[in-house]
Amino acid sequence: MRVSAATLAVLNPRPVAGRPGVDPETRGSVMVIVLWVGFGLVSVALYFAHSMSLELRAADNRVAAIQAEQAINGAARYVGYLLSELDEPGMAPDVDASLYEAVPVGEANFWLIGRGDDADTLDLPLFGLVDEASKLNLNTATLEMLELLPGMTAEFAAAIIDWRDSDSEPGSGGVEDDTYLRLNPPYHCKNGDFESVEELRLVYGATLEILYGEDLNRNGVLDPNENDGDVSPPPDNRDGHLDPGILEYLTVYTRAPQSGSSATDSTSATGSGTADSSGTIYDVTQTNRTEVITLLGEQLGEERASQISQQLATANDITSVLEFFARSGMTADEFALVEANLGAGTNQLGLINVNTASEAVLTCIPGIGTENAGTVVAERLSNPEGTCSVAWVADVLSEEAIKEAGPYLIGRTYQFTADIAALGRHGRGYRRVRLVFDTSSGTPQVLFRQDLTHLGWALGAEVREQLQLARQLWR
């Protein structure tokens, strides 16, 4: 290539005449120093830019987390409102499931993690409220009932009974103070009621396997790490089926409105088809059933009430609402008018909602057991949806089984859990809180609040993918 003289002159300028020439070596050193200083300045600028961007991102995450926490508070109010506006006391709120999923609160969103109706394993979470009355009550279930829970061991069931019973005599296979005091650190056996299901962690013999099973994040869904064997915790059997721990089946909150008490305020019962707008509960186990008969008279007419009264004249050993119905000769429609106002005994603790309990829980109930649980679930699926009655159970069970199972059953639920997960802006700041609501007094109250953020992501793969897509758009 030929280079013109002019170009050469530009590339290699001669010292201008009249100016003292600078030594080329000095010129090189200056050049190197300038380069280094320049390089240093750029590095400092880059360093500050980077730490600023980290700082910004951290601030953004903090903002997102605060937004998520506020969304959870918003969700709690929303659920409280839904539960105060129930069409029928004891029935889950009748709202579209979409109102439980990705509900926006400002820039944040919340989800209510629910549970399915059947034993099918879910690979994506269902959204809704969790029905506490679909579970066994830790404080009222008998040893035999606890032993029938999936994943339960005979020793642990016995230890649970000893933990809550008031004496210090170990039952068969159970443990009391002498065992607890030998632990390191030692502590006493409670000898009192469970206040939360998590208290089971203190009971002798508790393991993560018994309590949590494969459902490490407690969302009712088979997440990838829960179906990969020992590759990642928890250990699981890789069978494509979620085997949850006993926490899934247990509650301590179930309590129906008690006899003589008012379940609902008059405004919420009006027009609901409920018999007695005062919501008073009448005890069917009393031999002198004058109040119950008066109630029947108000709803079905005096003539029908006296027929029913005669039918029940010799029935002095009734122990449950279900048995009362089965022996009264009432039709299911007649019974539906009064059922919300009937109770059995003064203690209405730990009743299980036969309309919502899983087959695993129904199996634990005396009189139902393994032999009838499948039939009960099949009959329930053929019911018209949305019943809050126990009457249909009388068609499935024998007289004897009704006598046995009746005292454990109810058709309604008065305690619901809102398992709330929330994300702040840009899908960041994941938070999860579980709140237990009690509606048995008519006005929803929060009984328990527990932070579950530490259990990690619980919203399944689909929500995560949607967020990743959205994040790419935000960039």
Ligand SMILES: [Ca+2]
């Ligand atoms: Ca004890």
Ligand SMILES: [Ca+2]
């Ligand atoms: Ca899970």
Ligand SMILES: [Ca+2]
């Ligand atoms: Ca695993």
Ligand SMILES: [Ca+2]
């Ligand atoms: Ca499994």
